[in-house]
Amino acid sequence: MPTSTELIATTLTETFDLDPSDVTPERTFEELGLDSLALVEMGLMLQERTGVTLDDVPLHTTIGGLAALMDRAEADGALTAAPNSTR
Numbered sequence: 001m002p003t004s005t006e007l008i009a010t011t012l013t014e015t016f017d018l019d020p021s022d023v024t025p026e027r028t029f030e031e032l033g034l035d036s037l038a039l040v041e042m043g044l045m046l047q048e049r050t051g052v053t054l055d056d057v058p059l060h061t062t063i064g065g066l067a068a069l070m071d072r073a074e075a076d077g078a079l080t081a082a083p084n085s086t087r
Contacts, residue, residue: 003043003067003069004050004066004067004070004074005063005064005067005069007046007049007067008023008042008046008063008066008067008070009023009052009063011042011045011046011049012032012034012042012063014039014067015041015042015045016032016034018032020035020036023063024063025062025063025064025067026062026063027061027063028059028061028062028063029042029059029061029063030059031055032042034059036047036059036061039057039059042053042057043057046070050070052070052073052074054066054070056064072078
């Protein structure tokens with residue numbers, strides 16, 4: 001099973017035709033040229049694949065940051081992960 005980082009990277013490269021060498025954990029979604037609509041689309045795809053609902057992912061979130069959040073949500077048994085939450 002792929003890691004959350006790998007899953008996000010694969011989703012980004014397949015869906016938005018990004019160069020895989022550009023999709024690294026320290027890159028933000030904004031740096032990759034995505035907008036808020038693209039993040040919603042990506043979030044829905046990731047939810048379908050993992051069961052984790054991603055709410056309100058800011059453009060300045062890094063791929064690694066989102067992956068860590070997803071991992072924490074899965075480990076906690078939570079179905080929702082929100083990067084702006086204080087969990």
